[in-house]
Amino acid sequence: MMSLETRKVQRTGKSTLIVSLPKNWATKNTISNGSILFLSQNQNGALILSAERSEPDLTVKLDIANKSGEPLIRDIIACYVAGYRTIEVVSSQMSAQQKRDLHGIVNKLIGPEILEETVNKVVIQDLLSSEELQAERALKRIKNMTKLMIQDAVASLVKNNEDLARDVMQRDNDVDRLNLLIARQFTEILRSGSVKQETFSAIAAFNYMQAASNLERIADHAAKIATVSLENHCTIAADVEEELSKMGPNLASLIDDCISVLVHADSKRANELIDNMADLKRRVQIVAGTFQGGDTQKMRIGLILAGSIERILDYIINICELTINLCNANLEVK
Numbered sequence: 001m002m003s004l005e006t007r008k009v010q011r012t013g014k015s016t017l018i019v020s021l022p023k024n025w026a027t028k029n030t031i032s033n034g035s036i037l038f039l040s041q042n043q044n045g046a047l048i049l050s051a052e053r054s055e056p057d058l059t060v061k062l063d064i065a066n067k068s069g070e071p072l073i074r075d076i077i078a079c080y081v082a083g084y085r086t087i088e089v090v091s092s093q094m095s096a097q098q099k100r101d102l103h104g105i106v107n108k109l110i111g112p113e114i115l116e117e118t119v120n121k122v123v124i125q126d127l128l129s130s131e132e133l134q135a136e137r138a139l140k141r142i143k144n145m146t147k148l149m150i151q152d153a154v155a156s157l158v159k160n161n162e163d164l165a166r167d168v169m170q171r172d173n174d175v176d177r178l179n180l181l182i183a184r185q186f187t188e189i190l191r192s193g194s195v196k197q198e199t200f201s202a203i204a205a206f207n208y209m210q211a212a213s214n215l216e217r218i219a220d221h222a223a224k225i226a227t228v229s230l231e232n233h234c235t236i237a238a239d240v241e242e243e244l245s246k247m248g249p250n251l252a253s254l255i256d257d258c259i260s261v262l263v264h265a266d267s268k269r270a271n272e273l274i275d276n277m278a279d280l281k282r283r284v285q286i287v288a289g290t291f292q293g294g295d296t297q298k299m300r301i302g303l304i305l306a307g308s309i310e311r312i313l314d315y316i317i318n319i320c321e322l323t324i325n326l327c328n329a330n331l332e333v334k
Helices: 024-029 068-082 095-108 135-159 162-191 202-231 238-263 268-288 296-329
Strands: 011-014 015-017 038-041 047-050 061-062 086-090 110-116 120-126
Touching: 011 024, 011 068, 011 135, 011 202, 015 047, 061 068, 068 162, 095 110, 095 120, 095 162, 135 296, 162 202, 202 238, 238 268, 238 296, 268 296
Parallel strands: 061 086
Antiparallel strands: 011 015, 038 047, 086 120, 110 120
């Protein structure tokens, strides 16, 4: 455990305050007379002192042996989320399938590119500067994609539109990429000890990461509804079509609202949104009930649709609760 050292602040001249540096720290970081130090301030007022501003050389060497498929993909994603800038993937006998897997996962991530490839080595370099990582901007982007996905997924079911359903399913990969990027951003914040180019605290960044994860799950359910639409060419009754036509835009609006209250830390509005969910869930059950009594296919569609929409509402509630958590975490300690 690191020992806590104290230093007495002294005045020099008329207004300058100075404090001495711990000798062991100065020696370890080769600090001498004339060295330049960098200071940054966290939201809680704590000062962070560093000897250099450059990013650390975050490189990892990954021996994959004969690993391929999902296990290999999971390893690369783990290194990416951990914040490694360079991933050197090696194997004594790298197969063509392993290289295809590596190319496939790199294409699904934001930032990494394959810069070197030999018989037994593939070097993956992250070309996205940490200074470009903007958590709030990425969160808003994943929000916009998710709300359009759910709106289009419901529309594909109502209109029996196969092309729209396929498009929704394809967009699910883009949401996954953004979700992994936001998780990586949070790792960057933890590693650096400060929030670069951001106006919110690490606590807010953590809640943004959690919100992005909930949005990614909403997108999964949008893709699930689109799959049902694609696989089941079901004609929907006029009254159900009317209700579902309203449901898609309503869900999209709720996704907009829950992210807005999180970004603006509006706990009052977050509680109001949560209170409105009970009525929406009752409406979902009414819609699901209209599929009962029909053939097996229609009943299955009703169950899947109702289940997915209820889960989407639960994820929206989760994001609202994150807002309340964030607001309370930011209360001034007296």
